[in-house]
Amino acid sequence: MSVAGVDRALAALACLAGLLGVALSAAAAHIPGADSLKTAAQFLLFHAPAILALIGFGTAGLARIGLARTASGLLVLGLILFCGDLSVRTWLQRPLFPMAAPTGGVVLMGGWLVGILCALVPVRRTV
Template sequence: MMGFWRAGQKSGSKAKWTCAAAALAGLTGVSGILLAAAAAHSVPDPRLQTAANFLLLHAAAALAVCGLAAAIPRGGVLFLGAAGFFLSGSLIFGADLSTRAFAGTRLFPMAAPLGGSLLIAGWISVTLAALTVFWQSGAWTPGQNIDD
């Protein structure tokens, strides 16, 4: 584990950001569990269950892309951007739905659409990061037969 941190300044910086994103993903997952419990036991508002689902799903997705970021020496930082989109989008979206359920008001105007747009950006980022790393690896080039 110590080698993970001593792999060089840039790698160490990436490792620290990866761990920070993973820690935030853990807190996002905890938030999802808490909202699911609130939806089941105290505030039977379907928006809470929706928020819980989005938080839990994207916490797991953020952990997955953190794993990719840690495993890929070059280009792994692109996956950290996707984790950032997943975490910020799910937190804004979930906070808006929760605020509506608990307080009857919005977090701020257009919060849910902003959160949803960030989630879409996260999934697009995962796609682009994976394709970028794939192309940079020389595993496939345009025009090459996929069976070669």
């Protein structure tokens, strides 16, 4: 995959997270006691714009693109694990796999940590 393709893929995954967040919000509104589904929807909706912003900063040269992609990738992976586990538990009454949600939560925190580095580590400028 090309460099631009990676950014496009991450942006598409961010938009997919937003779409799924809206869909899970609607589903949770119709399922009594679906608090886990509401949580998954909120996480998807909160993280989708963050992923788009990180990729945007990286491609605009406002942040190191490698850090931006790493942070974005960690956020996507964390969402898959965390929200995937909460959703599977709601609908199938079993976990995605043992410790999937806690692992996803730790990966999400790692993504935010790399996002901090993305904001604080200066971009290399060539003159």
